[in-house]
Amino acid sequence: MRILPCGDSMLLVEFEGGIDPLVNERVVALADRLHAQALRGVHDVAPGYCTLGVHFDPLRTDLGALEQAIEAGARSLASIDRPADRPVVNIPVCYGGAAGPDLASVAEMSGCAPLDVVRRHASRVYRVYMLGFVPGFAYMGRVDPSIAVPRHRVPRVRVPAGSVGIAGEQTGVYPIETPGGWQLIGRTRMPMFDPRHTPPSLLKPGDRVRFVPESSGG
Amino acid sequence: MTTGRLHIITPGLLTTVQDLGRRGHQALGVPVAGPMDRSSHRLANLLVANDPSAATLEVTLTGPDIMVEADTTMAVTGAEFDLTCDGRPVPVGAAFTVARGQRVRFGRRHRGARAYLAVGGGVLTPPVLGSRATHLLSGMGGLDGRALAAGDCLPVVAAGATDPPRYSIAQVLPVGGPARLRVMAGPQADWFDPDALRALAATGFRVSLRSNRMGYRLEGAPLDRVRDDELVSEPVGMGAIQVPAAGEPILLMADCQTAGGYPKIGYVISADLPLAGQLAPGDTIEFVWCTRQEAVAALIAREREFLRSSATGGVS
Numbered sequence: 001m002r003i004l005p006c007g008d009s010m011l012l013v014e015f016e017g018g019i020d021p022l023v024n025e026r027v028v029a030l031a032d033r034l035h036a037q038a039l040r041g042v043h044d045v046a047p048g049y050c051t052l053g054v055h056f057d058p059l060r061t062d063l064g065a066l067e068q069a070i071e072a073g074a075r076s077l078a079s080i081d082r083p084a085d086r087p088v089v090n091i092p093v094c095y096g097g098a099a100g101p102d103l104a105s106v107a108e109m110s111g112c113a114p115l116d117v118v119r120r121h122a123s124r125v126y127r128v129y130m131l132g133f134v135p136g137f138a139y140m141g142r143v144d145p146s147i148a149v150p151r152h153r154v155p156r157v158r159v160p161a162g163s164v165g166i167a168g169e170q171t172g173v174y175p176i177e178t179p180g181g182w183q184l185i186g187r188t189r190m191p192m193f194d195p196r197h198t199p200p201s202l203l204k205p206g207d208r209v210r211f212v213p214e215s216s217g218g
Numbered sequence: 219m220t221t222g223r224l225h226i227i228t229p230g231l232l233t234t235v236q237d238l239g240r241r242g243h244q245a246l247g248v249p250v251a252g253p254m255d256r257s258s259h260r261l262a263n264l265l266v267a268n269d270p271s272a273a274t275l276e277v278t279l280t281g282p283d284i285m286v287e288a289d290t291t292m293a294v295t296g297a298e299f300d301l302t303c304d305g306r307p308v309p310v311g312a313a314f315t316v317a318r319g320q321r322v323r324f325g326r327r328h329r330g331a332r333a334y335l336a337v338g339g340g341v342l343t344p345p346v347l348g349s350r351a352t353h354l355l356s357g358m359g360g361l362d363g364r365a366l367a368a369g370d371c372l373p374v375v376a377a378g379a380t381d382p383p384r385y386s387i388a389q390v391l392p393v394g395g396p397a398r399l400r401v402m403a404g405p406q407a408d409w410f411d412p413d414a415l416r417a418l419a420a421t422g423f424r425v426s427l428r429s430n431r432m433g434y435r436l437e438g439a440p441l442d443r444v445r446d447d448e449l450v451s452e453p454v455g456m457g458a459i460q461v462p463a464a465g466e467p468i469l470l471m472a473d474c475q476t477a478g479g480y481p482k483i484g485y486v487i488s489a490d491l492p493l494a495g496q497l498a499p500g501d502t503i504e505f506v507w508c509t510r511q512e513a514v515a516a517l518i519a520r521e522r523e524f525l526r527s528s529a530t531g532g533v534s
């Protein structure tokens with residue numbers, strides 16, 4: 001584990017291992033632990049895939065104490081050897097058709113039928129590794145390697161809200177309309193983020209997700 | 219306390235409601251937003267004796283024409299604009315009284331890119347996730363999550379005109395010539411060629427037209443890497459200098475996303491972010507490497523100026 005400064009108001013805690021559920025479980029556990037400790041001046045603890053961003057006020061936070069808390073936390077979490085059994089969130093998806101304009105090309109690139117893409121996407125339970133890009137956008141993985149098609153080289157200017165996409169081994173749902181480069185295979189009507197709601201986000205790091213096909217897209 | 223309204227007659231180029239920022243939700247992908255020049259925003263609130271958490275209007279490049287329904291105290295800080303109240307000149311950097319029905323107009327801009335208009339009692343748009351800061355991409359906060367438009371009415375306190383103490387805190391604005399921004403080595407500084415690290419400090423960069431509240435694209439010498447890997451998405455913050463494959467850096471600003479996958483060569487120090495927030499396309503930057511100790515010392519020195527002014531009740 002390394003702790004790297006990001007300017008004077010942020011630390012990046014970095015674990016080895018890339019996109020790995022066990023590494024991310026430790027990241028999420030460390031985030032929860034630091035959050036619960038409510039260290040003075042620390043206002044945000046944000047998980048990445050194998051990293052953790054700790055945002056603080058350098059005029060209020062004792063940096064040495066913060067680093068010690070991170071190191072102690074990481075030591076105590078090293079014994080975690082499997083992800084926690086969190087409940088699975090089911091997200092209903094209308095696959096293909098106008099809702100999934102890239103389904104056919106993903107199928108072609110994967111050398112299988114569109115129905116196979118749907119089956120392979122919907123048959124897995126995914127882990128939410130982190131959120132970013134826009135509020136409520138959950139980076140989930142890992143996608144079946146046989147359909148893990150890379151993102152478009154040129155992003156779309158407009159991706160409709162609710163679009164379900166694939167980018168390599170990641171999958172995700174666009175909470176709002178934005179530009180985006182992921183391969184769009186379907187759409188959900190389930191709201192991903194509402195700031196008036198508590199909690200505001202449907203998903204958080206560590207959650208488990210399954211996509212459930214609705215009747216075929218038209 | 220009754221509320222009144224502040225009318226936007228014309229909005230200016232990009233005017234948004236901002237407070238110190240939306241903190242505590244970055245784990246859910248919620249950006250902090252807030253003022254591009256935090257220092258000037260704080261000073262504006264101080265000048266009208268507002269709570270530090272009060273929201274101001276951030277004005278960009280061209281300013282609004284506004285009117286109030288009740289007597290109020292206002293102050294404008296940051297970029298130096300010609301300011302009038304019913305045609306009579308009023309100074310930037312000091313509180314002034316505006317009577318009901320009077321028009322405050324922003325005229326020509328002389329120095330800096332962004333100004334902050336504070337009204338006594340603050341702008342009272344509904345908070346979202348604990349903050350009034352506007353985040354444009356996600357449409358959160360401020361007035362309906364967007365830039366102000368002609369005809370908008372903002373809720374403000376009808377506190378009446380007050381006589382707040384004066385303050386004299388030097389503002390940091392570009393003085394002509396490159397803006398000097400001090401930088402600490404970033405988490406992927408070792409991904410870059412030693413020549414690139416030298417070039418960051420030895421060559422100037424120009425803020426390109428492709429710049430906004432999310433970040434500034436910088437034109438200058440390409441920064442070559444020694445490592446070619448992809449970086450998986452990781453948390454970032456305002457001030458990060460991220461370098462996409464094409465080599466031209468992006469300086470992340472107030473509305474930046476909470477995470478990204480480009481390597482970060484450095485982070486601009488907090489004490490210099492207000493100056494960065496006063497830059498417009500065409501302005502130039504000179505980066506200077508510095509240590510954490512220097513960064514924190516600069517922040518403490520600035521904070522002392524604020525504390526000293528508050529403690530004495532101001533110096534005219």
